[in-house]
Amino acid sequence: MLKVLVSDPISDLGIQQLMDAEDVVVEKKTGLSEDELVQIIAEYDALLVRSQTKVTEKIMEAGKNLKVIGRAGVGVDNINLEAATKRGIIVINAPDGNTITTCEHAFAMMMALARHIPQAYAKTIQGTWDRKFLGVELRNKTLGVLGMGRIGSEVAKRAKAFGMDILGYDPFLTEERADKLGITLATVDQIVRNADFITVHTPLTPETKHMISTKQFEVMKKGMRIINCARGGVIDEAAMLVALEQGIVEGAAFDVFEQEPPAADHPFLHNPKIIVTPHLGASTIEAQENVAIDVSEQVLHILRNEPFKNAVNMPPVAPSVMNKLQPYFVLGEQIGTLVAQLNNQAVQEIHVEYAGDLSEVDTQPLTRYIIKGALSRHFGSDVNIVNSMHLAKVRDVNIVVSKTAATKGFTNLISVTLKAGDGSDRRIAGTLLNGYGARIVQIDKFPVDIAPEGNLLFISHNDKPGIIGNVGTLLGNNDVNIASMQVGRKIVGGEAIMVLTVDKAVPKEVLEDLLKQPEMNKAQQIAFS
Numbered sequence: 001m002l003k004v005l006v007s008d009p010i011s012d013l014g015i016q017q018l019m020d021a022e023d024v025v026v027e028k029k030t031g032l033s034e035d036e037l038v039q040i041i042a043e044y045d046a047l048l049v050r051s052q053t054k055v056t057e058k059i060m061e062a063g064k065n066l067k068v069i070g071r072a073g074v075g076v077d078n079i080n081l082e083a084a085t086k087r088g089i090i091v092i093n094a095p096d097g098n099t100i101t102t103c104e105h106a107f108a109m110m111m112a113l114a115r116h117i118p119q120a121y122a123k124t125i126q127g128t129w130d131r132k133f134l135g136v137e138l139r140n141k142t143l144g145v146l147g148m149g150r151i152g153s154e155v156a157k158r159a160k161a162f163g164m165d166i167l168g169y170d171p172f173l174t175e176e177r178a179d180k181l182g183i184t185l186a187t188v189d190q191i192v193r194n195a196d197f198i199t200v201h202t203p204l205t206p207e208t209k210h211m212i213s214t215k216q217f218e219v220m221k222k223g224m225r226i227i228n229c230a231r232g233g234v235i236d237e238a239a240m241l242v243a244l245e246q247g248i249v250e251g252a253a254f255d256v257f258e259q260e261p262p263a264a265d266h267p268f269l270h271n272p273k274i275i276v277t278p279h280l281g282a283s284t285i286e287a288q289e290n291v292a293i294d295v296s297e298q299v300l301h302i303l304r305n306e307p308f309k310n311a312v313n314m315p316p317v318a319p320s321v322m323n324k325l326q327p328y329f330v331l332g333e334q335i336g337t338l339v340a341q342l343n344n345q346a347v348q349e350i351h352v353e354y355a356g357d358l359s360e361v362d363t364q365p366l367t368r369y370i371i372k373g374a375l376s377r378h379f380g381s382d383v384n385i386v387n388s389m390h391l392a393k394v395r396d397v398n399i400v401v402s403k404t405a406a407t408k409g410f411t412n413l414i415s416v417t418l419k420a421g422d423g424s425d426r427r428i429a430g431t432l433l434n435g436y437g438a439r440i441v442q443i444d445k446f447p448v449d450i451a452p453e454g455n456l457l458f459i460s461h462n463d464k465p466g467i468i469g470n471v472g473t474l475l476g477n478n479d480v481n482i483a484s485m486q487v488g489r490k491i492v493g494g495e496a497i498m499v500l501t502v503d504k505a506v507p508k509e510v511l512e513d514l515l516k517q518p519e520m521n522k523a524q525q526i527a528f529s
């Protein structure tokens with residue numbers, strides 16, 4: 001008998017198919033601590049959760065029979081994906097089932113903010129007939145949407161119907177798609193400066209953590225209103241409070257918190273200008289049924305060794321292909337990460353070219369690693385080798401793979417070109433050198449020879465005497481030790497690049513100082529993790 005543990009409140013109707021299955025036993029045990037889960041998890045083949053259960057490495061370590069973890073919802077930030085992948089535990093989610101519900105919650109929060117509904121309700125039921133609550137209309141207001149994925153796009157659609165002007169930002173949002181949605185493609189800076197309302201709909205990644213913080217609040221319109229129904233931490237809570245005290249923020253609505261549940265003395269719970277709900281974004285009868293049905297269906301497939309979808313971690317790869325390709329997986333992902341970090345535009349196409357030995361192998365699994373690297377900057381832990389191609393497709397990013405036997409001087413070569421909507425492109429090529437390991441051998445049009453590891457500092461500048469000296473001095477004065485340096489140029493006095501390996505991350509202020517040097521075009525820190 002296959003055993004499934006449901007450790008968070010999940011719709012009974014949704015998991016009915018699991019309960020009806022003759023080969024499956026379902027047990028519901030909610031509210032367990034990590035230790036309690038560790039005690040019992042070895043009995044189970046599958047674990048079904050929402051966002052409360054933190055599925056830690058310790059739990060997976062104890063889950064000797066665990067084949068699948070099903071997340072009845074979108075965010076998998078409560079599941080240690082790396083630990084699951086390491087152990088071959090498939091993690092699946094239900095990405096589509098709660099989109100509308102969460103969008104509607106964000107919209108309800110926006111309307112409640114505009115008309116002080118929770119505050120007015122509280123007074124009225126206390127017996128105070130207070131008609132001083134003066135609201136604002138949504139019509140003709142500017143709404144900034146950060147994160148134009150499933151939920152953000154639905155919010156934008158509804159806001160349009162309310163007569164709002166919408167500014168949207170998403171690294172994968174192109175002019176074309178923005179036009180289709182009837183919104184204006186904007187930068188984060190344009191949004192924070194111009195929006196009357198801002199709503200965030202991104203996952204929590206290193207890049208989105210505190211993407212709205214002091215610097216952004218400082219330039220906002222006085223009296224703006226802000227909503228977070230995505231993940232705690234996308235908006236910096238402490239900075240938001242300061243902006244509220246300064247009158248920059250007139251009102252805020254938060255469904256999610258940096259720590260959940262927030263402590264009883266959390267200032268958001270005691271501020272009349274802040275509306276809070278306890279992570280209810282996905283909590284409707286419809287969404288809970290949808291996500292539970294979706295996840296139960298896939299869990300059943302996995303338990304029965306049938307084809308499944310919505311896996312967010314490990315894909316099955318045939319051992320023979322695996323043996324040939326495995327040495328390239330890390331390099332492929334690094335090339336993807338590198339090229340994505342160099343690019344600052346909305347991506348339209350990722351062109352992967354395999355040359356030499358690699359042109360004879362089925363490179364599909366390797367392409368998944370490359371695309372994962374290229375998308376991880378924006379999708380964080382939500383992208384993996386199972387879903388990377390799918391994520392690119394649904395974001396209208398065209399993946400083109402070509403192969404050539406021509407060796408270009410290398411036994412094998414992976415070239416990745418990221419083409420942006422504005423016609424610009426960035427290119428990185430890398431190879432595995434016998435005896436030397438992975439090397440990056442081309443950045444844009446410049447030949448280089450760099451080991452893809454540690455901290456890289458990428459500088460683009462005009463080829464003039466003294467630049468290299470200036471960079472060395474500035475880094476030295478700031479205690480940044482240079483381990484290696486490569487320079488590249490095509491013509492004397494023309495465009496040039498410098499790639500430095502440095503012993504520690506270059507502080508932001510030093511990057512800013514570097515940019516102030518004459519003839520500098522760009523100074524950027526690149527990480528391979």
Ligand SMILES: NC(=O)C1=CN([C@@H]2O[C@H](COP(=O)(O)OP(=O)(O)OC[C@H]3O[C@@H](n4cnc5c(N)ncnc54)[C@H](O)[C@@H]3O)[C@@H](O)[C@H]2O)C=CC1
Pocket residue numbers: 073074075076095098099102146147148149150151152169170171172201202203204205207208211229230231255256279280281282283377378379
């Ligand atoms: N409050 C709640 O109960 C719920 C919260 N959520 C959360 O809402 C968020 C969005 O969910 P979906 O729309 O379904 O996901 P999605 O994956 O369809 O959309 C997320 C979007 O964020 C974009 N993004 C990533 N980094 C960005 C950056 N630095 N700046 C701007 N955009 C960036 C991605 O490109 C993507 O288009 C997730 O964090 C999810 O966990 C989802 C459902 C319920």
Ligand SMILES: O=C(O)C(=O)COP(=O)(O)O
Pocket residue numbers: 050051052072073074075076098279280281282283
């Ligand atoms: O689906 C998501 O990402 C959510 O945040 C919903 O969380 P929940 O299932 O309501 O605990």
